[in-house]
Every structure is written in structure tokens, then in C-alpha cells.
Amino acid sequence: MRAGSALLALDTATQHASVALVARSDGRVLAETSARPISLVAGIQRLLDEAELGADAIGALVAGTGPGSYTSLRIGLATARSLAFSLGVPVAGVSTLQALAAGAPGARPLIDARRGEVFALAPDPVCLRPGDMGSSEGEVYVGNGAIRYRETLEAQGAVVPPADDVRHRVNAALHVTLASEFGDASALMPAYLRVPDAERTRKEFPVG
Amino acid sequence: MILGIETSCDETAAACMTEDGQVLSNVVSSQAQLHARYGGVVPEVASRRHLELIEPAVREALFEAGTTLDDIDEIAVTQGPGLVGALLVGLAFAKGLAWARGLPLAPVDHLHGHVASLFLGDDAVEPRFACLVATGGHTLLLDVSERDRFRRIGTTLDDAAGEAFDKGARLLGLGYPGGAALDRLSRDGDPEAYRFPVARVPGHDFSFSGLKTALLYAVRDLTAEQLASRRADLAASYERAIVTALVRGLERAGEALGVERLALVGGVAANSELRRQLQPLGVSLTPLELCTDNGAMICSAARYVPKLRFPHYGDIDAYSSA
Numbered sequence: 174m175r176a177g178s179a180l181l182a183l184d185t186a187t188q189h190a191s192v193a194l195v196a197r198s199d200g201r202v203l204a205e206t207s208a209r210p211i212s213l214v215a216g217i218q219r220l221l222d223e224a225e226l227g228a229d230a231i232g233a234l235v236a237g238t239g240p241g242s243y244t245s246l247r248i249g250l251a252t253a254r255s256l257a258f259s260l261g262v263p264v265a266g267v268s269t270l271q272a273l274a275a276g277a278p279g280a281r282p283l284i285d286a287r288r289g290e291v292f293a294l295a296p297d298p299v300c301l302r303p304g305d306m307g308s309s310e311g312e313v314y315v316g317n318g319a320i321r322y323r324e325t326l327e328a329q330g331a332v333v334p335p336a337d338d339v340r341h342r343v344n345a346a347l348h349v350t351l352a353s354e355f356g357d358a359s360a361l362m363p364a365y366l367r368v369p370d371a372e373r374t375r376k377e378f379p380v381g
Numbered sequence: 382m383i384l385g386i387e388t389s390c391d392e393t394a395a396a397c398m399t400e401d402g403q404v405l406s407n408v409v410s411s412q413a414q415l416h417a418r419y420g421g422v423v424p425e426v427a428s429r430r431h432l433e434l435i436e437p438a439v440r441e442a443l444f445e446a447g448t449t450l451d452d453i454d455e456i457a458v459t460q461g462p463g464l465v466g467a468l469l470v471g472l473a474f475a476k477g478l479a480w481a482r483g484l485p486l487a488p489v490d491h492l493h494g495h496v497a498s499l500f501l502g503d504d505a506v507e508p509r510f511a512c513l514v515a516t517g518g519h520t521l522l523l524d525v526s527e528r529d530r531f532r533r534i535g536t537t538l539d540d541a542a543g544e545a546f547d548k549g550a551r552l553l554g555l556g557y558p559g560g561a562a563l564d565r566l567s568r569d570g571d572p573e574a575y576r577f578p579v580a581r582v583p584g585h586d587f588s589f590s591g592l593k594t595a596l597l598y599a600v601r602d603l604t605a606e607q608l609a610s611r612r613a614d615l616a617a618s619y620e621r622a623i624v625t626a627l628v629r630g631l632e633r634a635g636e637a638l639g640v641e642r643l644a645l646v647g648g649v650a651a652n653s654e655l656r657r658q659l660q661p662l663g664v665s666l667t668p669l670e671l672c673t674d675n676g677a678m679i680c681s682a683a684r685y686v687p688k689l690r691f692p693h694y695g696d697i698d699a700y701s702s703a
């Protein structure tokens with residue numbers, strides 16, 4: 174394979190970072206794996222080894238922008254920014270919620286937002302309590318938020334597939350099909366959806 | 382050439398340094414203004430800002446050094462102690478650079494970085510020496526026996542010295558972060574006007590909470606006009622108490638270790654009263670431009686720690702405490 178002929182996709186919105194290497198020519202998945210976010214570059218190296226490629230095969234990046242765990246997301250996006258800069262390649266951001274939805278047609282994706290809340294599409298990404306989903310009977314939910322709040326959702330008549338169902342998993346290879354605008358890494362920001370607590374509770378301090 | 386990255390607290394910093402310790406650039410993007418509105422450093426706010434600032438800081442450091450990534454031989458990065466979420470931004474960025482460029486990575490201890498700010502320039506300090514690390518987050522006495530070896534012999538039991546300065550400044554209505562403002566105001570005040578307590582703690586530890594309470598009591602009973610007229614005296618007396626505790630602690634550490642050489646590093650080393658008192662004693666002081674967190678000190682320390690080749694740095698995580 175020629176230099177720059179592969180796309181590297183990564184998503185660290187959940188505790189299992191997903192990474193995939195995809196051929197730019199035909200969208201074929203060359204290799205995919207999951208890793209702890211902290212070991213992201215080790216995961217990327219495994220993919221290249223498996224595909225028998227060097228880092229110079231990476232011609233563009235696709236990164237999941239969440240929403241999800243903030244610390245974990247920042248590890249992914251800091252890595253993506255750093256790779257885009259040091260390899261000199263463009264990068265596209267993709268919503269993790271949109272990617273989950275694309276991998277589970279007909280189902281609604283939920284990502285655990287902690288503190289009793291989930292991130293959902295309505296149709297734009299929002300943060301709400303699973304009890305306030307207003308589910309209709311038989312509606313299917315996927316993602317780590319769905320697994321975590323299975324009881325609440327099922328009490329509303331919704332359906333949550335078994336925890337080992339692949340539709341719950343963020344799959345970075347799917348991100349590639351959703352990536353449209355490739356550009357500068359500085360545009361790559363996490364979808365936070367929540368202001369820091371300190372912003373909500375802050376009192377006015379005189380600035381010294 | 383070493384590229385150093387530091388994101389442990391509220392400065393996003395990057396620097397370029399030659400192997401023999403020549404600092405070619407030292408870029409510090411301070412977030413102080415951003416955190417001022419919260420009255421203190423907010424970890425989540427800091428982490429968000431680091432992600433925005435890290436690449437521009439690295440680009441600027443390379444540009445100012447008149448170089449590119451192609452000339453970098455090694456990446457150095459702060460691994461801890463500090464705010465984990467903040468550290469992870471710098472660590473992830475550094476791992477990405479090292480991996481993509483096939484470079485070794487040197488994970489650096491932040492405190493070692495402060496100490497290593499003394500190993501630069503013509504007046505490089507040679508171990509063994511007793512070192513006071515005084516910052517917004519730490520007040521430590523270290524026995525530095527080698528350039529890569531130090532042992533902690535004392536710490537603060539409550540607030541860090543920099544924190545004590547900032548809290549005092551807030552009580553005096555100087556805003557946040559007010560350590561520098563308090564220092565400036567103190568020059569117009571009488572340090573003997575108030576007798577603030579200097580805590581005597583067994584061993585080599587410090588305590589500043591009693592002092593802070595004493596200032597609170599002194600300020601509480603004053604009307605706005607009284608406070609306005611006494612503010613400089615209060616500031617000078619408060620500063621004197623902190624400085625006395627630090628100077629005494631450092632001297633006693635030197636005596637206990639039986640070492641002549643004493644040194645002061647960290648953000649609080651920029652305090653003018655502290656410098657004024659320590660200079661005549663022959664204490665080595667970090668150059669002013671290297672007092673606050675910066676990338677050059679991380680590059681400096683990196684020269685004395687093992688460089689890791691991939692995959693050996695793949696799994697390393699940030700750590701929060703010393």
C-alpha cells in the first residue's frame with residue numbers, strides 16, 4: 174500500500190477506545206481493535222502491524238468527538254491533534270452519537286454521561302435523565318448509557334439488547350463512512366454539552 | 382534537541398532546548414485570567430483549555446527556536462504530580478508526537494522539573510543541596526543529592542505557600558490570583574505592624590492555616606475605610622510571616638542535612654521579599670522567568686531521566702500526587 178492510502182479512525186468517548194484502519198480507495202476495513210484510552214498509540218501500532226503498514230500509510234484521520242467521558246475524549250482528541258500535526262495529515266471530527274446511530278439502524282443511542290444522566294440525540298445531541306426519555310413502547314436503545322440504565326428504560330416499555338450485542342459498541346470504522354469535512358486539527362473539539370460545574374456555581378470574584 | 386511539554390496545572394507550556402541545556406524557546410500560555418473568575422484553578426476548565434492551547438504552544442515553541450519537528454530528537458513531558466485531567470492532555474499529545482516521529486519519550490516528574498530549573502545557565506547549581514519548592518500547589522523541602530535524585534524531607538500540613546499568598550490576597554480584596562499583587566502592596570507597608578503567627582511544626586513541615594485565620598480575624602473587625610488605610614501594613618506583615626517560615630525552614634533543612642548549599646524554586650521564588658532575604662544568605666534562586674511552570678524546566682530534567690522507546694511509553698499514565 175502506498176503512503177497516505179489509509180484512514181485512521183479513533184474514538185475514546187467510552188472506556189473502550191475504538192481504533193480502525195480503513196483503505197481510502199474502497200473503504201475496506203484493514204484492521205480494527207479496542208484499547209484503553211491511555212494506551213491509544215499502542216492500539217494504533219497493533220493495527221499497523223496487523224495490516225503490515227508503517228505510520229506513513231496514514232493519509233487522514235477521523236476522530237470521534239463524543240459526547241462521552243471528558244477526560245477520555247480529551248486523550249483521543251489530543252492524540253488526534255498531535256498525529257495530524259506530526260504526520261501532516263488532515264482530520265475530520267464525527268459525532269460518537271451519530272456513529273452509534275449509524276451502526277444500529279432503528280435504535281436510539283445513549284452514552285453514559287454520569288451523575289444519573291445520558292447523552293442522546295433529540296435530534297441534536299442533548300444531556301438528560303434516562304427517566305425523561307419519553308420512550309415509546311418497543312423502542313430500542315443502544316450504547317453504554319442504555320446498558321447502564323436498562324431498568325429505567327425497560328420500565329418505560331423500551332427494549333435494551335443484551336450487553337454483548339455489538340450495537341452497544343462504538344465502532345471507529347463506522348466513523349469513516351460519516352466523515353465529510355477534512356481539515357485542520359484545531360477545529361477538533363469535544364462535544365461537551367455541559368458547562369463545567371464551576372461555571373454554574375460561580376460567584377463573581379474581583380479579578381486581580 | 383529536546384521538545385518539552387508541561388500541562389500539570391494552569392499553564393500550557395512548551396519549550397525547545399539543546400542537549401547541553403541551552404534554552405532556545407520557552408512558551409507559556411497562562412490560563413490565570415481564565416481561572417480568575419472562579420477564584421481558583423478549576424480542573425475541568427483547565428483541561429479544556431489545555432486541549433485548545435497545546436498545539437499552538439508547541440508550534441510557537443518550535444517557531445521561536447527557529448526549528449521544526451524534524452530537528453527534534455526527544456520529547457519530554459510532565460507525567461505528574463498535578464491535575465490528572467490536565468496532565469493527560471499533555472501526555473497524550475506527547476505520546477502522539479513521539480510515536481508518529483519515532484522519537485524517545487522522557488516522562489518527567491514535575492517537582493524534578495522545578496529542581497532542574499537550577500541546572501541551566503552559567504550559574505548551574507551542583508548537588509548536593511537543600512531545596513525549597515514553593516508553588517501554588519506545593520511547599521516541599523528536598524534533599525537533592527544528585528541531578529536525578531532527590532528525597533522529600535518536609536511538606537506543608539495544610540496550604541501551600543503560594544496558596545497562602547493567594548488566600549491572603551483575597552482576604553485583603555486583591556482578587557485572584559493575588560500573590561503578586563500582595564507582594565507589590567507589601568512594599569508600601571510596615572512588616573512589623575502586625576504580629577502574625579509563624580507556625581512551629583515538628584520536623585521539617587510547614588503550616589499556614591493558622592496564619593490565614595489570623596489575617597481573617599484582623600481583617601474582619603475593620604471597616605472598609607480602616608481596611609483601606611491598613612491594607613499595605615496587613616499585606617507586609619502577612620508576607621513577612623510566610624517568608625519567615627520559608628526562610629527558617631530552608632535554613633533548618635540545610636543544617637539538618639549538613640549541606641552548605643541552599644536553593645529555592647517554584648512560583649513563590651518570584652516573591653520579592655523572599656528573594657531579598659535569601660540573596661544575602663547565598664541561596665541559589667531560580668531565574669525569574671523559570672519560576673512559574675514552564676517547558677524549559679521539563680526539558681532540563683529530561684536530561685537526567687531514562688528515555689523510553691516505543692512500546693515502553695505506550696501505557697504510561699499520569700499521576701496526581703508526589
Ligand SMILES: [Zn+2]
Nearest residue numbers: 491495516674
Ligand atoms: Zn509547578
